[in-house]
Amino acid sequence: xxxxxxxxxxxxxxxxxxxxxxxxGIVLSAAMTFAFQIIFAGxxxxxxxxxxxxxxxxxxxxxKTIRMAEAVDSSNSIFNSDEGYLVLLMKDPxxxxxxxxxxxxxxxxxxxxxxxxxxxxPRVYFDRLSFQHVTYPKNPDQIRINAxxxxxxxxxxxxxxxxxxxxxISLRSF
Numbered sequence: 452x453x454x455x456x457x458x459x460x461x462x463x464x465x466x467x468x469x470x471x472x473x474x475x476g477i478v479l480s481a482a483m484t485f486a487f488q489i490i491f492a493g494x495x496x497x498x499x500x501x502x503x504x505x506x507x508x509x510x511x512x513x514x515k516t517i518r519m520a521e522a523v524d525s526s527n528s529i530f531n532s533d534e535g536y537l538v539l540l541m542k543d544p545x546x547x548x549x550x551x552x553x554x555x556x557x558x559x560x561x562x563x564x565x566x567x568x569x570x571x572x573p574r575v576y577f578d579r580l581s582f583q584h585v586t587y588p589k590n591p592d593q594i595r596i597n598a599x600x601x602x603x604x605x606x607x608x609x610x611x612x613x614x615x616x617x618x619x620i621s622l623r624s625f
Contacts, residue, residue: 495612501574502600509558510598513537514618514620523538523539533581534579535552557573578599579599580598581596582595583595592621596617600614
């Protein structure tokens with residue numbers, strides 16, 4: 452008794468191979484797009500954290516000094532300007548005048564005759580730091596601060612992080 456076995460060999464055609472490569476290309480491009488989105492999201496989050504922490508440090512120092520100031524030197528301060536300049540008169544003669552200013556995207560503080568202290572990190576850029584002097588009858592003077600902060604270097608424009616921050620601080624009344 453003989454069993455007849457039929458052996459068939461099926462070869463892959465060129466069209467099938469091209470079809471498989473097309474499907475593989477679509478899957479890989481979708482995976483790469485997803486991977487780049489995750490990488491850019493991490494970068495955006497790190498940039499945002501850097502901006503927020505720098506803004507916190509700068510605003511804390513300015514607010515603390517304004518609260519300790521006796522008065523605002525309006526004649527030497529520059530108000531309502533993107534590159535504001537705030538001069539505060541302090542009770543301690545060694546600290547008076549205390550100045551806050553913006554120079555080339557970096558916020559500086561100078562107390563008395565000492566050398567200026569850099570308050571912001573060079574990895575962030577302060578596009579705007581403006582001060583506004585507000586006075587109300589029977590109330591202590593107030594300083595309003597407006598700042599626009601971005602990351603100092605950007606690879607792609609659409610990934611640029613920009614934060615606007617505002618605050619109002621009253622001088623302590625004696």
